[in-house]
Amino acid sequence: MQLNFNSLFETLSDTSRVWIYTLERKMDLTEENYSREQLQTFIKQWAAHGTKLTAGADIINGTFIVISADESKVSASGCSIDTQVHFLKALSKELGIDFFNRMIFYSTNGEDLIKTDLSSLADLPDELFFDPMITTLGEFRKEWVKPFSKSQLYHMVKA
Secondary structure (H helix, E strand, O other): OOOOOOOOOOOOOOOOEEEEEEOOOOOOHHHHHHHHHHHHHHHHHOEEOOEEOEEEEEEEOOOEEEEEEEOOOOOOOHHHHHHHHHHHHHHHHHHOOOOOOOOEEEEEOOOOEEEEEHHHHHOOOOOEEEOOOOOEHHHHHHHOEEEHHHOHHHHHHHO
16 A cells, blocks of 8 residues: 555645545545546636636545635635535435444554554554644545644644
């Protein structure tokens, strides 16, 4: 499993905003191909106050949907973010895969994804996990996969 994400959304800057959706289960190849097509169609028309957003979207390992928008020219507005959420809720419902369960986390041993819950991660501070609280593309590229103890979520759980 590749853990280097530097080439994702190469035309977008490190300051671009990022949204990460963790799926309750891995998509099969048909679901992934269909979802990728739907995401590309969505991104091509995604706009804030009538102005097209410079954005990208992809599916990683059939388990994560990542959307990024370069807000240096046009910021994603509340309405455009709502549009993104409504689109993903509809796709989630169509596929029968929950994209919005915030209690599902994935860790990795470098090769396999391991589905887990927050309480399990709290007991394994050195476990490499996919941090859903990343907010910029630069963080995503460099720090998305890290030991749980290095995450903001760990410090919230341990507080």
